[in-house]
Amino acid sequence: MTPEIWGQITSIIGMILIISSFQFKNRIVFYIAQMSGNVFFAVSFFLLGNVAGGLMNLMGLFRGMIMLLPNEKKRTWHLVLINCLFVGGAVFAGTVGGDGWACLVSFAAQTTGTFSMWYGTDKSIRWVQLCAISPLWMLNNTLISFSIGGIICEAFSMISTIIYLIRVRKRKKVAQGA
Numbered sequence: 001m002t003p004e005i006w007g008q009i010t011s012i013i014g015m016i017l018i019i020s021s022f023q024f025k026n027r028i029v030f031y032i033a034q035m036s037g038n039v040f041f042a043v044s045f046f047l048l049g050n051v052a053g054g055l056m057n058l059m060g061l062f063r064g065m066i067m068l069l070p071n072e073k074k075r076t077w078h079l080v081l082i083n084c085l086f087v088g089g090a091v092f093a094g095t096v097g098g099d100g101w102a103c104l105v106s107f108a109a110q111t112t113g114t115f116s117m118w119y120g121t122d123k124s125i126r127w128v129q130l131c132a133i134s135p136l137w138m139l140n141n142t143l144i145s146f147s148i149g150g151i152i153c154e155a156f157s158m159i160s161t162i163i164y165l166i167r168v169r170k171r172k173k174v175a176q177g178a
Contacts, residue, residue: 007047011149014040018153022160028068035064041150050145051097055089056106063114079118086110102144109136123168130161 045053
C-alpha cells in the first residue's frame with residue numbers, strides 16, 4: 001500500500017479515537033483518548049506530506065500531558081512552553097519541512113485551541129471550537145492534505161458543538177421560565 005493509503009487509514013483511526021473520547025466522563029481517560037488520536041493524526045499528516053499538521057498534532061500530545069497535571073491552568077509557564085513548541089514547529093514546517101504558508105493554518109488552530117482550553121469556560125471553548133478551531137482544521141484537512149478521517153472528525157466536532165450549544169440554550173430558557 002502507498003503512504004497516502006496508510007495516511008488515510010491512520011486518519012480514520014485517529015478520528016475514531018477523538019470521537020470516542022467525548023464519551024468518557026473521566027478526565028484522564030478523555031485526555032488519553034485525545035492524545036492517542038493526536039498520535040494517529042500526526043502519523044497520518046506526515047504520510048500525507050503535511051509536516052506542519054504532523055508536528056502540531058505531536059505537540060498536541062504534549063499539551064494533553066500537561067493538561068493532565070493538577071492545577072495546570074494556574075501555571076502560566078506551561079502555556080508559554082506549549083505555545084513556544086507550536087511556534088518552533090510552525091517555523092520548522094514552513095521552512096525546512098517545505099509547507100510554506102500552509103503551516104500557519106494548523107499553527108493557528110493549535111494555539112487558538114490551547115488558549116481556549118487554558119482560559120475558557122465550557123461554553124466559550126465550544127464557541128471557539130465551532131468558529132475557529134474546527135474551521136481551521138477543516139481547511140487543513142480539505143485543501144492542504146486531504147485527510148478523510150480529519151474531515152469527518154471536524155464535521156462531527158462541529159455538529160456535536162452545535163448540539164451542545166442548543167441544549168445549553170434550551171436548559172437556560174427552561175430555567176428562566178421555571
